[in-house]
Amino acid sequence: MMKLKVLVGAMALATAGSACATNGYFLPGFGFRSQGMGGVGIAYGRDSLSTAANPANAVNTGMRGDMGIGVFNPERNASVGPGTGLSGGDNDFTPGGGGAFGFTGNTESDAKYFLMPEMGFSMPLTENLHVAMAVVGNGGMNTTYPQNFFAFGGLNPSPDKKIGVDMMQLLVPISLAYRVNETHSLGASLVLAETRFRAYGLEAFANFAGVPSDPKYVTGNGFDYSYGAGFKLGWLGEFMDDKLTVGLTYASRTWMSKFDKYKSLFAEQGDFDIPENYGIGVAFKPVKNLVIAADVVRINYNDIASIGNRGPGFGVNKALLGTDGVPSLLDSNKQLGKDQGMGFGWENQTVYKLGVQYGVNNRLLLRAGYNYGKTPIDQVTFNLLAPATVEKHYSLGFTYKANDLLEVTGTYMYAASNSQTACNQNIVDCASFNMHQNLFALSMGWVLDPGPKSEYGESDWAGINFDGWYGGFGFGQSRYRNVASYINAEVGPQAASTTANSRSEGWKVYTGYQVNKYLGVEGGYANLNDVSATTGSRRTNVVSDAWTLAAVGTLPVTNKLSVIGKLGAAYVLADIRTKNGTALTKRSGDDSYEPYYGMGVSYALLKNLDLRAEWERFDRKDLNIDLMTAGMTVKF
Numbered sequence: 001m002m003k004l005k006v007l008v009g010a011m012a013l014a015t016a017g018s019a020c021a022t023n024g025y026f027l028p029g030f031g032f033r034s035q036g037m038g039g040v041g042i043a044y045g046r047d048s049l050s051t052a053a054n055p056a057n058a059v060n061t062g063m064r065g066d067m068g069i070g071v072f073n074p075e076r077n078a079s080v081g082p083g084t085g086l087s088g089g090d091n092d093f094t095p096g097g098g099g100a101f102g103f104t105g106n107t108e109s110d111a112k113y114f115l116m117p118e119m120g121f122s123m124p125l126t127e128n129l130h131v132a133m134a135v136v137g138n139g140g141m142n143t144t145y146p147q148n149f150f151a152f153g154g155l156n157p158s159p160d161k162k163i164g165v166d167m168m169q170l171l172v173p174i175s176l177a178y179r180v181n182e183t184h185s186l187g188a189s190l191v192l193a194e195t196r197f198r199a200y201g202l203e204a205f206a207n208f209a210g211v212p213s214d215p216k217y218v219t220g221n222g223f224d225y226s227y228g229a230g231f232k233l234g235w236l237g238e239f240m241d242d243k244l245t246v247g248l249t250y251a252s253r254t255w256m257s258k259f260d261k262y263k264s265l266f267a268e269q270g271d272f273d274i275p276e277n278y279g280i281g282v283a284f285k286p287v288k289n290l291v292i293a294a295d296v297v298r299i300n301y302n303d304i305a306s307i308g309n310r311g312p313g314f315g316v317n318k319a320l321l322g323t324d325g326v327p328s329l330l331d332s333n334k335q336l337g338k339d340q341g342m343g344f345g346w347e348n349q350t351v352y353k354l355g356v357q358y359g360v361n362n363r364l365l366l367r368a369g370y371n372y373g374k375t376p377i378d379q380v381t382f383n384l385l386a387p388a389t390v391e392k393h394y395s396l397g398f399t400y401k402a403n404d405l406l407e408v409t410g411t412y413m414y415a416a417s418n419s420q421t422a423c424n425q426n427i428v429d430c431a432s433f434n435m436h437q438n439l440f441a442l443s444m445g446w447v448l449d450p451g452p453k454s455e456y457g458e459s460d461w462a463g464i465n466f467d468g469w470y471g472g473f474g475f476g477q478s479r480y481r482n483v484a485s486y487i488n489a490e491v492g493p494q495a496a497s498t499t500a501n502s503r504s505e506g507w508k509v510y511t512g513y514q515v516n517k518y519l520g521v522e523g524g525y526a527n528l529n530d531v532s533a534t535t536g537s538r539r540t541n542v543v544s545d546a547w548t549l550a551a552v553g554t555l556p557v558t559n560k561l562s563v564i565g566k567l568g569a570a571y572v573l574a575d576i577r578t579k580n581g582t583a584l585t586k587r588s589g590d591d592s593y594e595p596y597y598g599m600g601v602s603y604a605l606l607k608n609l610d611l612r613a614e615w616e617r618f619d620r621k622d623l624n625i626d627l628m629t630a631g632m633t634v635k636f
Helices: 002-012 048-052 055-060 483-491
Strands: 063-081 105-108 114-124 129-145 163-179 184-200 224-239 244-251 277-287 290-299 349-359 364-373 392-401 406-425 429-449 469-480 498-501 503-514 519-535 538-556 561-580 583-589 592-606 609-618 625-635
Touching: 048 055, 048 063, 048 114, 048 129, 048 163, 048 184, 055 129, 055 163, 055 184, 055 224, 063 129, 063 469, 114 429, 163 224, 429 469, 429 625, 469 519, 469 609, 483 519, 483 538, 503 538, 503 625, 519 561, 519 609, 519 625, 538 592, 561 609, 592 625
Parallel strands: none
Antiparallel strands: 063 105, 063 114, 063 429, 114 129, 129 163, 163 184, 184 224, 224 244, 244 277, 277 290, 290 349, 349 364, 364 392, 392 406, 406 429, 469 503, 469 625, 498 519, 503 519, 519 538, 538 561, 561 583, 561 592, 592 609, 609 625
């Protein structure tokens, strides 16, 4: 077990910090290329990451390595309070009306941006036997609410004490695939896994007599790690002269070590196995350069006690007692941490995926996809901490073959906003949560052997000449200067002094054209995130983003290292919201064109790939914003 921990832990360094929730808490697909097609991958996969979806895909991936990174942006909010009735209907929820158990009103998660790396490789050992390994995120859950909706009477804990969870799950499938004959291939994976978890702000449950089996192991114990392994089997069948491919997969339960620091939060003394899942996929190629693929996947969340066991029961008018077998806070058999301990109450989920890919010519692939999975959430109380409620996902993507050895893939996915509401829940009476998501991703594939199949078109590239063009992204921190005086000027000062939180996450995406060795032009979008300030009972939040255009100067220091500087203009958009308590008192916008400049360094890691670190200033007369980022640039 120690060797397993070291191996998986070392690989996890590449993916630490990623967190997400889409199909339940699973990612919609393995690899950004797959996610651009709605997550399909059981019957169609051409990069090394696709072997995580079906190990038999390795017979078609050739010899290649893949590496990518994405910026994942989940937006989540929760509302808690008594309803106008007890029927449990959507119209019965009235946030902010007071309540017996603490915070009432709306709160939004502060954690909004996460990096999601991925990597993998595949290669043939013989003509028929292939091997592959992938390092992929399986999914996760993360929330950081600044206001604690489980604050009993505003005392335990304080309503201002943050509440949330942070779970990241990593899979490392090591796969073998064997081509039995021209039409059938089999694959198998040993799936190593690691889960990282922490919870904080749950003192209300830890200190509620009789609810936890041991209050010391419920909340606030920092990060804990769980390690384990399982297996995955896959089959591919090719029919109709390779126009039709059918795939089947089965992934066993991944048996994980227990969370010792949270053994009284999760059922079965801290057990949190990864659920069994299985699926079927088809891919149809009516012509060589067109692929239409679909998958259906079943995830058995309900089989895992910590996920499937029901949470706090219904019946606020029945002294917190459950009815008809629904778990209750006062049922000793359902204490947190016990075998029948309260969980998230998730049902099994069926996910439907559809993707289309078209080879425009011999260098460009375009793709689109749709993914749907009905929310598995059946009760809302505990799921305020993990609102995995999105159902519909829409995606676009491309792969551009820069040369015979390099493929560049880009993906955008949007998970549409979805809400769930329920009343007559004990603890909170009525509760509602909502989430939507964005994903921006870029990956590269180094192709030494393209494999036996290709979906690129036959015609030569006749589009835009990309020589001199580049694109990239950066992720880091934004800092707002003069926040307190700016907010006082915008919404009016009060007698109490203003305190401000001036730092936040920030990220940007950009594209540019290098005119010559020393001069270029660059435009992009920067998300400067938000900052808040408090003046007495008044809380003001400022959300900013910007569109940029600038001239970029490059001064080579060595063959690989350059100093860069930029000067231009930005259109900065600011949204300002002020609340007194839970009531929104003012909302305004403050959009303007402002000077924009910066400097940084660039290092040529590969011929087509630069690493870049930058400082940029959005020079507003009343609210200067600094953005510090690190990222990468791909030259086309």
